[in-house]
Amino acid sequence: xxxxxxxxxxxxxxxxxxxxxxxxxxxxxxxxxxxxxxxxxxxxxxxxxxxxxxxxxxxxxxxxxxxxxxxxxxxxxxxxxxxxxxxxxxxxxxxxxxxxxxxxxxxxxxxxxxxxxxxxxxxxxxxxxxxxxxxxxxxxxxxxxxxxxxxxxxxxxxxxxxxxxxxxxxxxxxxxxxxxxxxxxxxxxxxxxxxxxxxxxxxxxxxxxxxxxxxxxxxxxxxxxxxxxxxxxxxxxxxxxxxxxxxxxxxxxxxxxxxxx
Amino acid sequence: xxxxxxxxxxxxxxxxxxxxxxxxxxxxxxxxxxxxxxxxxxxxxxxxxxxxxxxxxxxxxxxxxxxxxxxxxxxxxxxxxxxxxxxxxxxxxxxxxxxxxxxxxxxxxxxxxxxxxxxxxxxxxxxxxxxxxxxxxxxxxxxxxxxxxxxxxxxxxxxxxxxxxxxxxxxxxxxxxxxxxxxxxxxxxxxxxxxxxxxxxxxxxxxxxxxxxxxxx
Numbered sequence: 001x002x003x004x005x006x007x008x009x010x011x012x013x014x015x016x017x018x019x020x021x022x023x024x025x026x027x028x029x030x031x032x033x034x035x036x037x038x039x040x041x042x043x044x045x046x047x048x049x050x051x052x053x054x055x056x057x058x059x060x061x062x063x064x065x066x067x068x069x070x071x072x073x074x075x076x077x078x079x080x081x082x083x084x085x086x087x088x089x090x091x092x093x094x095x096x097x098x099x100x101x102x103x104x105x106x107x108x109x110x111x112x113x114x115x116x117x118x119x120x121x122x123x124x125x126x127x128x129x130x131x132x133x134x135x136x137x138x139x140x141x142x143x144x145x146x147x148x149x150x151x152x153x154x155x156x157x158x159x160x161x162x163x164x165x166x167x168x169x170x171x172x173x174x175x176x177x178x179x180x181x182x183x184x185x186x187x188x189x190x191x192x193x194x195x196x197x198x199x200x201x202x203x204x205x206x207x208x209x210x211x212x213x214x215x216x217x218x219x220x221x222x223x224x225x226x227x228x229x230x231x232x233x234x235x236x237x238x239x240x241x242x243x244x245x246x247x248x249x250x251x252x253x254x255x256x257x258x259x260x261x
Numbered sequence: 262x263x264x265x266x267x268x269x270x271x272x273x274x275x276x277x278x279x280x281x282x283x284x285x286x287x288x289x290x291x292x293x294x295x296x297x298x299x300x301x302x303x304x305x306x307x308x309x310x311x312x313x314x315x316x317x318x319x320x321x322x323x324x325x326x327x328x329x330x331x332x333x334x335x336x337x338x339x340x341x342x343x344x345x346x347x348x349x350x351x352x353x354x355x356x357x358x359x360x361x362x363x364x365x366x367x368x369x370x371x372x373x374x375x376x377x378x379x380x381x382x383x384x385x386x387x388x389x390x391x392x393x394x395x396x397x398x399x400x401x402x403x404x405x406x407x408x409x410x411x412x413x414x415x416x417x418x419x420x421x422x423x424x425x426x427x428x429x430x431x432x433x434x435x436x437x438x439x440x441x442x443x444x445x446x447x448x449x450x451x452x453x454x455x456x457x458x459x460x461x462x463x464x465x466x467x468x469x470x471x472x473x474x475x476x477x478x
Contacts, residue, residue: 061340068343075428082427143439145426148317148335151439226427254336256343261427 062254069258076260078194082225085141090208091152094144096215097229098183099249105214106182106235113219116238119178122169129219133205135159135167140200142225144232145261147250156223157206162197170241172197178246179222182235189233189248191224192258200225203236228259288396288473293365296356297474303352304453306331306345311450313338320447343424350417357410369398370407378404395473409456416449 096102114126139157165172177196181187195201204221205212212218217234224232230250240246251257289297309331316324317335332338360366377400384390385401398406422433422442436442464471472478 061337061344064344064347065340072425075425077428080428080430083430083433143426145439146318147339149314149423149443150318250336254340256339261425 065254065256068256072256072258072260073192073194076194076226078198080226082142082200082261085143085153087141087155089153090141090155094152094154094207094216095150097146098234100184102215104184106184107214108182108219108235110219113237115220115236117168117240118238119241120171120174120243121165121241124168129205132159132203132220135164137205138202139206139209140202140223140225142200142223144225144229146229147255147259155208156202156204156221157209158202158204158220158223160199161201161203161222162199164203165196165241174241175243176241176245178240178242179233179236180238180240181233182237183249187233187235187249188246189231189251190246190257191222191227191231195224195226195260198224198226226260228255228261230255231259286396287477289477291477292359294474294477296352296359299348299352300356303345303349304457306341307349308450308454310338310341310345314342315447320444346420353413353417357414366407366410370403373400373403373407395470405456405459409453412449412452412456416446416453419443419446419449422446 096105098105110129114128115132116126117124137157137159139155141153141155143151143153145151161177162172165177170177172193175193176190177193178190179188181189191201200223202223204217204223205219207213207216212221217236220236221234222232222236245257248257309329312325313330313332314335316330330338332341381390381400384399390399390401418432419436419442421429422436423439423446426433426439426442433439433442436445464474
């Protein structure tokens with residue numbers, strides 16, 4: 001043990017150290033705390049509770065959240081599939097969730113609705129619902145995980161987003177696909193391109209084999225089983241392929257932007 | 262010099278290292294103390310922000326009072342939780358590595374036998390459990406300290422399962438599924454809080470143990 005201590009505080013006379021201890025114990029404790037390898041950050045957090053709600057703490061936390069985006073992008077395996085479940089495990093009733101009550105959910109008229117496509121794509125034509133419904137569709141039974149912690153298993157059917165991106169000649173080297181929605185106070189969300197190209201990421205038109213009901217995002221939802229629920233926008237009206245980070249409804253309020261699962 | 266004298270009083274050398282002129286032995290080496298207090302900060306941040314996250318979708322019929330949570334809303338609490346997790350994990354990893362490499366875990370925490378635990382529990386309940394030598398743990402201490410290390414590992418693994426249920430789906434399988442991992446995470450937090458109640462109460466009852474964790478002896 002003595003050998004270890006001398007390694008940790010090289011060049012310190014132990015006799016003097018003990019005398020110091022007698023003189024100023026808290027001081028010594030603090031110094032040896034640092035000597036033991038505690039980070040400056042830990043000390044900053046230790047020094048006072050007022051730091052908790054200050055601007056500097058918030059700035060630091062936002063920086064760490066950006067760093068966490070990078071870590072998650074690194075962890076993200078484009079071939080790792082979200083677990084799928086038998087239909088018997090579908091959660092009934094599947095919860096409605098939004099920043100408003102169901103009564104305030106957008107009521108989209110199918111005839112008036114068109115999906116606008118913009119940004120780094122070859123073909124910027126907008127799409128009617130009938131045109132989209134004519135595209136090949138696949139079904140997935142996956143777990144929707146909310147940022148709040150709860151989860152529910154649902155059945156979603158639609159066109160893989162990567163097939164659609166290929167169809168419209170999107171530049172898949174771009175960083176994001178950015179979605180805008182018809183929600184009453186607006187709703188946007190950026191999706192990183194690698195997640196957009198994930199085989200299970202889907203332009204969803206049906207829930208439980210029925211045309212998507214109003215509660216679950218009629219006429220179109222983006223289902224991303226590798227992301228938390230708030231990164232699965234409903235009532236989508238436009239998508240833009242872009243290199244710019246355009247922010248999102250919840251992302252701008254502090255939810256981690258990558259929020260991958 | 263009075264405090265030096267007091268130091269000598271408390272560290273009554275055992276025959277093993279009772280050579281005259283040898284200075285008082287270090288009970289808690291610097292790395293243990295540094296990592297202990299780093300962990301204390303990280304754990305506090307994790308638990309308080311975790312309570313706020315729990316409140317967004319409670320597993321049971323209660324919520325934690327806003328006055329004891331960190332982050333003021335779900336978004337803020339998540340920022341704290343996913344920041345402090347690095348401090349907790351890196352410090353915890355360093356602690357496990359050093360504890361195993363130096364042989365401290367083996368020396369301090371093993372062996373734990375049911376018989377010794379039972380006899381020490383009996384002694385503790387009748388207030389006959391000695392605390393004279395802080396450098397040696399009794400069986401109840403061994404069990405609690407080894408146990409809390411295991412709980413610490415499980416709380417991190419269940420937390421990683423909740424954070425990355427797709428990328429770490431093999432880890433989620435270990436717990437059953439995502440929903441069960443949330444309960445495991447909660448139970449581990451509760452065990453850590455129970456441990457903390459006992460741990461802090463005893464450090465107040467035996468102040469020299471707190472001092473050892475601050476200045477080493």
